Amino acid sequence: MKIIGSLFILFASTAAGLILARRFRDRPREIRQWRSALQSIEAEIIYGRVPVDQLAEDLSKQIPSPLNYFFTLLSTQLRKKGLPLQEAWLNSVEQFWPRTAMKIPEKEIILQFGTTLGTEDAENQKKHIQLALAHLEREESDARQSQKSNEKMMRSLGFLTGVLVILLFI
Amino acid sequence: MNEILPYLPEPFQQIILRMPEKERSMLEEIRCRTGRPLELIVSGNQWLPSDNSRMPIFSREQARELLQKIGKYSLYTLEEELKRGYVTIQGGHRIGLAGRVITERGHVLRLRDVTFFNIRLAKQKIGAALPLVPFLYNRRRWFNTLLIGAPQTGKTTMLRDLARLVSEGIAERYIASRKTAIVDERSEIAGCVNGVPQNRLGARTDVMDACPKAEGMMMMIRSMSPEVLIVDEIGGSEDTAALFEALNAGVTVMATAHGFTFDQLAQRPSIRPLIDAKLFDRFVVLSRRSYSNQAGCRLTILDQLGRKMSATEGVWQ
Numbered sequence: 001m002k003i004i005g006s007l008f009i010l011f012a013s014t015a016a017g018l019i020l021a022r023r024f025r026d027r028p029r030e031i032r033q034w035r036s037a038l039q040s041i042e043a044e045i046i047y048g049r050v051p052v053d054q055l056a057e058d059l060s061k062q063i064p065s066p067l068n069y070f071f072t073l074l075s076t077q078l079r080k081k082g083l084p085l086q087e088a089w090l091n092s093v094e095q096f097w098p099r100t101a102m103k104i105p106e107k108e109i110i111l112q113f114g115t116t117l118g119t120e121d122a123e124n125q126k127k128h129i130q131l132a133l134a135h136l137e138r139e140e141s142d143a144r145q146s147q148k149s150n151e152k153m154m155r156s157l158g159f160l161t162g163v164l165v166i167l168l169f170i
Numbered sequence: 171m172n173e174i175l176p177y178l179p180e181p182f183q184q185i186i187l188r189m190p191e192k193e194r195s196m197l198e199e200i201r202c203r204t205g206r207p208l209e210l211i212v213s214g215n216q217w218l219p220s221d222n223s224r225m226p227i228f229s230r231e232q233a234r235e236l237l238q239k240i241g242k243y244s245l246y247t248l249e250e251e252l253k254r255g256y257v258t259i260q261g262g263h264r265i266g267l268a269g270r271v272i273t274e275r276g277h278v279l280r281l282r283d284v285t286f287f288n289i290r291l292a293k294q295k296i297g298a299a300l301p302l303v304p305f306l307y308n309r310r311r312w313f314n315t316l317l318i319g320a321p322q323t324g325k326t327t328m329l330r331d332l333a334r335l336v337s338e339g340i341a342e343r344y345i346a347s348r349k350t351a352i353v354d355e356r357s358e359i360a361g362c363v364n365g366v367p368q369n370r371l372g373a374r375t376d377v378m379d380a381c382p383k384a385e386g387m388m389m390m391i392r393s394m395s396p397e398v399l400i401v402d403e404i405g406g407s408e409d410t411a412a413l414f415e416a417l418n419a420g421v422t423v424m425a426t427a428h429g430f431t432f433d434q435l436a437q438r439p440s441i442r443p444l445i446d447a448k449l450f451d452r453f454v455v456l457s458r459r460s461y462s463n464q465a466g467c468r469l470t471i472l473d474q475l476g477r478k479m480s481a482t483e484g485v486w487q
Contacts, residue, residue: 049246050247055244084238084239084243085244086243119238125246
């Protein structure tokens with residue numbers, strides 16, 4: 001009986017540790033996805049002059065999950081509900097963010113970028129994208145660093161907490 | 171109408187929806203000026219609500235939003251349009267823009283603060299050019315024709331319908347359809363959106379949209395082998411050279427030109443050689459008339475030498 005109980009505890013705490021570690025692992029990956037998305041937006045704007053609703057639809061098919069969900073949200077808000085871009089962008093970010101491992105600084109960058117999207121000519125649009133890309137790059141290297149220091153720690157911490165609790169109970 | 175309403179701010183939509191049916195169908199222009207009340211032009215005159223209620227004021231915020239909506243919230247798609255000063259939208263309607271201009275070395279770079287909008291509702295008058303057909307078609311060919319008129323007399327409307335008649339043909343009169351090419355420098359004849367004509371122009375029409383006329387005419391002749399070539403508002407000296415080329419290539423040309431009368435037009439240095447060389451077989455002079463508050467049009471048809479052949483009048487607005 002005791003052994004089964006302790007196995008449960010060990011399993012649960014290890015799982016919790018893995019989930020926490022996963023957040024540290026996913027964050028840089030997702031930021032990287034955003035960067036490649038912004039790069040394709042840049043190319044579409046500069047060379048194709050593609051309007052944002054079309055862009056959102058294209059990207060929702062091109063990019064891998066989870067980021068494609070954001071562009072699906074954006075495209076439905078623009079096309080079906082007919083919301084103005086800034087509002088649709090804000091709503092989509094708010095709906096999308098709980099599903100990701102990304103943190104407040106990235107959200108701020110993306111929101112800031114949303115307010116400038118579509119309001120200027122291609123040249124200025126490019127500058128805004130470059131700015132957002134630079135910011136995201138910095139966040140990504142931050143995220144990588146904290147991944148390095150925290151991911152392993154979280155994993156072993158989960159396991160070790162389980163062992164500690166079991167020892168205390170026994 | 172339904173294409174244009176979603177662009178407008180809410181109070182403006184209300185005003186237009188509450189207009190009497192008859193006046194709404196004759197709406198020509200919707201003018202929005204920042205800080206000024208909405209102006210509606212119905213058959214050439216300003217229209218005011220009958221209950222003397224005030225027109226809503228067009229705010230700076232609404233101006234920004236309108237421009238954003240025109241560009242589908244992607245202003246960078248409008249760069250070329252902001253340089254030319256107008257946008258053609260779905261349905262062939264044209265929105266004229268004015269505001270603060272940014273220049274570079276004396277040339278217009280683009281409009282920055284767009285504060286004045288003039289929404290011109292495109293209304294294709296199917297059959298407007300029918301009264302002209304007996305004068306312009308003879309022995310299985312269309313004549314080279316020049317339509318002359320002051321602004322807002324319906325030259326372009328007439329030309330558009332002629333294009334439709336030429337490319338569709340008229341079965342009742344045993345007029346066969348022809349390959350038609352339109353060089354549409356100002357996107358007014360075909361009203362193209364992304365290269366697809368929004369107006370009914372017949373099945374055998376090719377359109378070169380937003381292309382400078384002189385170059386466009388040559389491109390069309392070389393590449394599309396048209397039987398009838400249609401251009402709007404000729405006037406420059408390059409246009410004249412291109413017209414000579416086209417007319418000598420055996421292509422029938424139908425064109426319009428600004429002017430009040432034939433004599434006045436004949437004085438213009440760029441048009442004169444065309445008339446002297448007798449390249450145009452028919453001239454049609456359009457003038458605006460109003461019949462008991464209804465706008466109409468008077469058509470005078472002149473032959474090769476500018477002699478009057480006939481005149482018809484018609485209410486068509």
